[in-house]
Amino acid sequence: MIEAPTLSLAALAPLLCVFGAACVGVLVEAFGPRENRHAVQVAVALAGTLGGLVTSLLLAGERQITAGEALAVDGPAVFLQATIAGLGALSLLLFAERSLDPARSAFVAAAAVPAGSPRDRELLTVPRVQTEVYPLTTFAIGGMMLFVAANDLLVMFVALEVLSLPLYLISGMARRRRLLSQEAAVKYFLLGAFASAFFLYGLALVYGATGSIRLSVIREAAAAETGGGLLLVLGLALLIVGLMFKASVAPFHAWTPDVYQGAPTPVTAFMAACTKVAAFGAILRLLYVAFGTSEWTWRPLLYGIAIVSMVVGAVLGLTQTDLKRMLAYSSIAHAGFLLTGVLGYGSGPDGTGSGLGATMFYLLAYGLATIGVFAVLTLVRDGDGEATHLSKWAGLGRRSPLTAAAMALFLLALAGIPLTSGFTGKFAVFRAAIDDGAWPLVVVALLASAVAAFFYLRVIVLMYFSEPAADGPTVGVPGLPTTLVLAVTVTATVVLGVLPGAVLDLAEQAARFVG
Amino acid sequence: MSDFPWLLAMIAVPAVGAAGVAALPKGRDGTAKQAALGVSLVVLLLAVLATVAFDTGGERFQLTTSVPWIPDFGVDFALGVDGIALVMLLLIGVLVPVVVLASWRDEPTGQRSMKAYFAWLLLLESFMVGVFAATDVFLFYVFFEAMLVPMYFLIGSFGGPRRQYAAVKFFLYSLVGGLVMLAAVIGLYVVSANELGEGTFAFDALRGIEIDPGVQKLLFLGFFVAFAIKAPLVPFHTWLPDSGAEAPIGGAVLLVGVLDKVGTFGFLRYCLPLFPDASRDLAPYVLVLAVAGVLYAALLAMGQSDMKRLVSYTSIAHFGFIALGIFAFTTEATTGAVLYMVNHGIATGLLFLVVGMLIARGGSRQIGDYGGVARQAPLLAGVFLVAGLASLALPGTNSFVSEFLVLIGSFPTRPVFTVLATVGIVLAALYVLLVYQRTMHGPPRGVLLETPAETPAPAPGGGGGATAATATLDAPAAAPARLRVADLSPRELAVAAPMVALIIALGVYPQPLIELVEPAVAATMSDVGADPAGVEPEAPGGGTD
Secondary structure, three states: OOOOOOOOHHHHHHHHHHHHHHHHHHHHHHHOOHHHHHHHHHHHHHHHHHHHHHHHHHOOOOOEEEOOOOEEEOHHHHHHHHHHHHHHHHHHHHHHOOOOOOOOOOEOOOOOOOOOOHHHHHHHOOOOOOOOHHHHHHHHHHHHHHHOOEOEHHHHHHHHHHHHHHHHHHOOOEOOOHHHHHHHHHHHHHHHHHHHHHHHHHHHHHHHHHOOOEHHHHHHHHHHOOOOOHHHHHHHHHHHHHHHHHOOOOOOOOHHHHHHHHOOHHHHHHHHHHHHHHHHHHHHHHHHHHOOOOHHHHHHHHHHHHHHHHHHHHHHHHOOOEHHHHHHHHHHHHHHHHHHHHOOOOOOOOOOOHHHHHHHHHHHHHHHHHHHHHHHHHHEEEOOEEOOEHHHHOOHHHHOHHHHHHHHHHHHHHHOOOOOHHHHHHHHHHHHHHHOOOHHHHHHHHHHHHHHHHHHHHHHHHHHHOOOOOOOOEEOOOOHHHHHHHHHHHHHHHHHHHOOHHHHHHHHHHOOOOO | OOOOOHHHHHHHHHHHHHHHHHHOOOOOHHHHHHHHHHHHHHHHHHHHHHHHHOOOOOOOOEEEEEEEEEHHHOEEEEEEEOHHHHHHHHHHHHHHHHHHHHOOOOOOOOOOOHHHHHHHHHHHHHHHHHHHHEOEHHHHHHHHHHOHHHHHHHHHHHOOOOHHHHHHHHHHHHHHHHHHHHHHHHHHHHHHHHHHOOOOOEHHHHHOOOOOHHHHHHHHHHHHHHHHHHOOOHHHOOHHHHHHHHOOHHHHHHHHHHHOHHHHHHHHHHHHHHOHHHHHHHHHHHHHHHHHHHHHHHHHHHOOOEHHHHHHHHHHHHHHHHHHHHOOOOHHHHHHHHHHHHHHHHHHHHHHHHHHHHHHHHOOOEHHHOOOHHHHOHHHHHHHHHHHHHHOOOEOEHHHHHHHHHHHHHOOOOHHHHHHHHHHHHHHHHHHHHHHHHHHOOOOOHHHEOOOOOOOOOOOOOOOHHHHHHHHHHHHHHOOOOEOOOOOOHHHHHHHHHHHHHHHHHHHOOHHHHHHHHHHHHHHHHHHOOOOOOOOOOOOOOOOO
16 A cells, blocks of 8 residues: 655645646636636736745745655745745736737737738737636746755656746747747747756666655765766756756757747746746755755856856847847846856855855846836837837837836846845855855856946936937836836835845845755 | 934935935926035035034044944945045035036936936935945945946936947946956955954954955955046046046036045055055056056147046046055155045036036037137136146145145155156146137137128138137138127136135145044054154145244
8 A cells, every 4th residue: 555645735835826726727717707717817826826925935934845755845945936926926917917918918819820810810909818828827837836846856857847838838929929929939849848858867867876866865875976976977967957948047048039039028027037036946956955965066067157158148148139138148147147156055154055045035136127127128019019129219218217217227236236136136146156265256257247237238328318219119008917016026126225134134044955 | 413423414315305306397497406406505514514523533433323234244334434534525515516506507408307417416426425434345335336327327318429428438437347346345255254253344344354465465456446447547547538528517527526536535445454465565556557647648638629528637647646645655645645636626626617617608628619718708717727727736726735745745655656747747737728728818719709600711610620720810801809708607606616715725724624634544554554654744835834
C-alpha cells in the first residue's frame, strides 16, 4: 500500500488559491453565460491571485518542507510567491482594461481565425472579447508560484511547463498586428521547448550523478564529490541554461525582443515582471540550496554570463527604435544586474548571503517598475493600436504631462537614479557582490548602467525636450484597472526609493532557505 | 534656538515650495514667480540664522540632525555642517533668489510654462542644500545624483537651441562619474565593515579608519573621478561649455556657481580626510590637471566667440585654481580655495547674469554681435566691468583675496605649479578685458543697431565678427549709428546690486568668512596629515589692517 504524503494545507494555501481560481476559470469558460463572462473571469482571477497574495503574506516566517519533500515553504518561497501573486494581480488588471482600445480589449476575439481572413476583419469590429486569457494567466501565475517553491528538480520542471505553456499561448493573442504576435508565439514556443529540453537533460544528468532529484540530497552529493564530478557539472550547466532562458539572460535572450514586441502589451508586462521573478527564484533556489556547497562549479559561469547579459542588454538597447524592444533589452541588462546579486552568495554572516535578500528586493522593485512602464505604453495609441515607435513619443510631456511624468519616473527607476526603487535595488545587489569580492563585476555593472541610462534618457528627451509631432498619437484615458495599476506602481516606485527600510527588512528576514 | 533643525528646514522648505509651485494651475506663472522668490528668500533667511547659530569655536559639525533612514544599509539621514559647508549654504541662499529675480521676464520657448522652471529651480535648491549638509556618505551620494534630475530638466526644457544635446551630455557625464563613485562608496562601506565590525556610512566614523594604501588609492580614484567631472578638471571638462552655453541663464549661474562646487567640496570633504595617504601620493598628478586646466581653459576662453561659452571656460580655469589650493595641503591655500569657491560663485554668477542681460537685449550670444553698448547703457557696462574685474581677481574685489591666498599658500610646497598658475592670471586679464572692450566699447555695431535696414551691408543677423565688422565700417556713411538698447531696469538692478555689493564687501573685508571656514580647513589639514602649522592667513585685501 502506498502511503499518502503529508500535506500541510496551510502552507500550500497560496498555491491552492491560485490553481483553484484557474480551475474555476476553466469551468466558467465552459458553462458561464457569454454576456457576463468577462466580468466573472476577471473577478475569479483577481480573487485567486489576491487570495494567493494574502495567504502568502500570512505565511511569513514559515519554514517547512511539505508534500513529500517536494515543496519548500520558506522565506524566499513565500516572499517570491507574494511578489508573483501581487505582480500577477496587477497584470490581470491590465488585461481587464476595456476603455482604451476601441475594440474593447487587447486580445483577439477568436484566436483560431486566420489573420487577415475576411472573418478576421469582421471580428475586428465586433465588441466580443476573449476571456480564455484569464484562466490561462492564472495557471501561469500558479506555475510561477510553484516554480519558486519547488524542492526537487522534477517539480521544478513541471512548474516550468505549467508556467510556460499558457505564456506561449497568450503571447499569440494580440488583437492588432496579429501576424507579429503569432510569430512571437511560435518563436517563444520553439525556443522555449529547446530550453525545457536542456533543463530536462540537465535534470537527467544530475540524477545520474547523484541518484536523486531532491535538492538537499544533491547538495550532500555535490559536497561529497571529490574530483570527477563531470556529470554533475554538466548537468548543472544544462539546468542553468534552461533557467537562464526563462530569465532572458544573454546569451539565451534571442527570443526576448521579438516576443516582447509581438505579444499584447499587458502580456509583455506580465512576462517581463512575473516570469523574471519566477525564473530568478528558481535560479536562487537551485544554486544556493542544491549547489551551495560547490560554488566553484557555477560561480565562473554566472560571472561570465552576468557580464555578457549586462553588456548585450545595454549596448543593443542603444540601437532600438521601438519602445517595447528597447524595454526588452533593458530587461536583459537587468537580468545581468540581478545575477550580480545572485553572485553575492555567501557574503552574509550565516553563509546564506546578503545576495539573496538583495536579489529578492531587486526583483520586487524591478517588477513593479516594469509593469508600470508597460501600463503607460498601453495608453499611448494611434490608429493602429499602441504607438510604440520612439519617434511617436516626441513632445508627449507637453500634451499629457501626467502620463509623461509617470513614464519618466519609471524610466529613472529603471536607470537606477537615487530616490527611486531602482537605485535601492541596484545598491543592494552591488553591495552584496562587492561584499563577496566581486568588485570587477560591479564595475562592469556600473558602466553598463551608465550606457543603459542613455536609452532611458533618450525617451525622456523625446517626451520633454522635443516639439510634438503634428500627427502624434493620442493618449487614451485609462479606465479604472489601468489607473489602479499606475497608482500602485508609481507609489511603490517612489516609496521603495525614499523609504525602503521596511521592505528591505522584510526581504532580509525572508532570505533563508530551508533544506 | 540652536535645537531647531535648520538644515532640515533648508531642505524641506524649497522641496515643499517646489511641490506647491508645480501644483499651481496652468497659466499662473506670475504666482509661481512670486512663490519661488518668497521661498528662496525664506531659505536665505534660514541660512543666515543658521550661520548665527553656528559657533566658530565649537565642534566641527554643528546643527546636526540624524534619524535612521535605511537601517539595512546602515544609512542615517544625517545632516550637519562645518564652516566650509556653511559658507556654501550661504552662497546657495544668496544665489537662488537672485536667479529667480533674474529669470523674472524670461519667455519660455514653445508653450512651456515658467511654472515648471521655478518648480525645478526650487527642487534643485533643496537637493543642493542636501548635498552640502549631508554627513552620511550614502545620503551625500543620493543628493549628488538626485541633483542631476532638476538640472537636466532646466537645461533640456528651457535652454538654447542645442539644449537636448547639452542636457544629455551633462547628465551622462555626471552619471558616469556618480556611478564610479557609487562603487567607491560601497567599497568604503565594505572596508568599514571589516575594520569596525559593522558597516557604516557616517563620515565621522569613516574618517577614523585605517585603509590599506592600495585600496585607498582605488577608492580615492573612485571619488576623485566623480568630483573631477563635476568640478570640472581638464580632461573631464568638455560637458561644461555645452551645458553652460545652452542652459538658461538662471540654470547656468547655479550650475557653475553651486553645482560644480560640489566637486571641489567633495575633494575637501571626502577625498582628503578619508584617503589621506592616497591624497598625498596622488596630489602631484592632480596638480598637473589643475594647472593644465588653468592655462588650457584660459587659452580656450580667449578663442571663444560665444559669451556664455567664454564664461564657462573661465570657470574651468578658476576650478583649476581651486584644485591647486586644495591639493597644496597648506591651511592658507585651502582657506583660499574655500573662499575661492564662494567668490567664484558670486563673481562668475554675476558675469553670467550680466551676459544674460545683454543677450536678452540683443538675442545673440556672439561677442561680435555687440559693440559700443557702454555709451547707451552705462549701468549695464559698469556691472559687466565689476563682474569682469572680479573674475580676473583685481585687488579690491573678492576674488583677489582668494586667489592671492591660494597662490601664497601653495608656493612654499608647490613652487613650480604655483608659478605656472600665475600665468593664468595674466591670461584671465586678457580674456575678460577683451570681451568687455569688444562688446561695451568701440563704435556701435551689431544686432542692437537701430537702423540695420538702412546700412548697405548685409544684415548683421546671427553672423560672426566678420559681418558685424563690415557693418560698422559702412555704418557711418549711411547714418549716424545708434544702438537701441535700454539700460538696466530696476529689476535688473535689484539682481546686480547685491552681487556687486558682495564683490566689494568680501574684497575689502573677508575676515568673517575666513574665520568661519578656518577651523574646518584646519581640521581637514590635520586629517590629511599636512603640516597644520601654516602661517595664520591674513586678509590681504587691504583695508583691514
